[in-house]
Amino acid sequence: MGVEPSFEPTRRERLVEHARLTIKHGSHSFSAASRLFDRDTRERAWLLYAWCRRCDDIADNQVMGGELGDQSDLATRLAHIRRLTAKAFAGQPTGDPAFDALGVVAKECGLTPAMAEDVIAGFQLDAEDWRPRSEADMMRYCYHVAGAVGVMMAVVMGVDPADTDTLDRANDLGLAFQLSNIARDIVEDDAAGRCYLPVEWLVEQDIEPGQHTKPHHRKELAAMAARLVALVEKHEAAARVGAERLPFRSRWAVLSAARIYGAIGRKVRKRGKDAWNSRTYVPRWEKAVYGARAFLSAAINREKHPDGPITWGIADFRPDPA
Numbered sequence: 001m002g003v004e005p006s007f008e009p010t011r012r013e014r015l016v017e018h019a020r021l022t023i024k025h026g027s028h029s030f031s032a033a034s035r036l037f038d039r040d041t042r043e044r045a046w047l048l049y050a051w052c053r054r055c056d057d058i059a060d061n062q063v064m065g066g067e068l069g070d071q072s073d074l075a076t077r078l079a080h081i082r083r084l085t086a087k088a089f090a091g092q093p094t095g096d097p098a099f100d101a102l103g104v105v106a107k108e109c110g111l112t113p114a115m116a117e118d119v120i121a122g123f124q125l126d127a128e129d130w131r132p133r134s135e136a137d138m139m140r141y142c143y144h145v146a147g148a149v150g151v152m153m154a155v156v157m158g159v160d161p162a163d164t165d166t167l168d169r170a171n172d173l174g175l176a177f178q179l180s181n182i183a184r185d186i187v188e189d190d191a192a193g194r195c196y197l198p199v200e201w202l203v204e205q206d207i208e209p210g211q212h213t214k215p216h217h218r219k220e221l222a223a224m225a226a227r228l229v230a231l232v233e234k235h236e237a238a239a240r241v242g243a244e245r246l247p248f249r250s251r252w253a254v255l256s257a258a259r260i261y262g263a264i265g266r267k268v269r270k271r272g273k274d275a276w277n278s279r280t281y282v283p284r285w286e287k288a289v290y291g292a293r294a295f296l297s298a299a300i301n302r303e304k305h306p307d308g309p310i311t312w313g314i315a316d317f318r319p320d321p322a
Contacts, residue, residue, distance in 0.1 A: 012104055018097045019046035026053045029260075036253035036291075037157075044109060044156045047101040051088075052119065052149060054098030055081050059123035074127050081120055089113050109155050118148035118318070133199045136316070139231075141196065142178040143171065143317040150174030151314065154242075157250040168313045169242020172235040173258060175312065179235070180265040183228040186221060187213045187276040197224055218273040225275060229265040236262040237306035244301055251301065255294035260287055 122144030154170035
């Protein structure tokens with residue numbers, strides 16, 4: 001009698017399933033978008049997301065993006081993130097499936113500790129209740145919380161880690177995402193005690209500290225949101241150009257995401273002073289339309305380059321090696 005075959009899931013399969021459930025619970029939008037990838041890329045995107053979600057939860061002392069816990073002892077939590085991340089890159093078991101997931105995807109794709117540290121720096125900024133003084137500060141924040149994730153995702157999609165130009169375009173997509181989020185969530189962030197608008201912008205609008213969301217400043221708030229959306233559109237266009245270099249299904253996913261997040265910003269701008277009376281969102285049917293248009297754009301693969309130079313890039317947000 002032959003030996004019965006074993007159907008016990010492999011360690012990688014268990015980590016992929018954990019990551020799939022994490023992204024399904026943590027982000028319906030990203031979970032849906034990941035279906036556009038081929039199987040290998042989709043699984044690797046899930047693995048990377050699981051690490052990002054877990055780091056965010058540890059930094060904010062919360063569970064799956066829920067209610068914030070005790071915010072004391074931040075240094076200990078960040079040290080824990082960095083310690084487990086280092087073990088993951090060293091190929092050692094961490095005791096946490098999200099960090100083990102990072103170890104798997106890093107080994108398969110060539111992600112580097114420096115890329116991960118750029119993302120961790122974003123969790124630190126948020127957890128420290130950091131506020132930007134200038135546009136450069138705001139863009140640096142956007143890089144660490146979103147652009148750096150875009151860089152890691154580009155590598156997951158097959159971009160050579162040495163291809164700095166394409167990685168810059170991936171960073172552009174992350175910047176566009178975060179700038180749209182800032183524009184949409186100004187009032188919501190203020191209610192949570194956070195503000196990502198540069199202090200210099202508020203001073204230019206002659207807005208008193210802590211008063212930017214008050215009803216009598218909605219005109220000024222709409223003007224600053226429009227300024228954010230102008231940056232969104234610049235970086236969105238640059239990201240589309242970078243997508244030309246990706247495999248078809250990854251290109252389709254990137255172009256879909258760019259259109260959807262760009263639409264959020266443009267809706268905020270169009271609503272003007274009323275943009276924060278209710279949450280701005282893109283309904284499911286509209287997302288489907290953008291997905292179909294992105295499919296055609298991905299097939300044609302001839303994106304229009306942005307007007308004028310791109311002001312901000314990865315090199316602006318990293319310390320000078322010299």
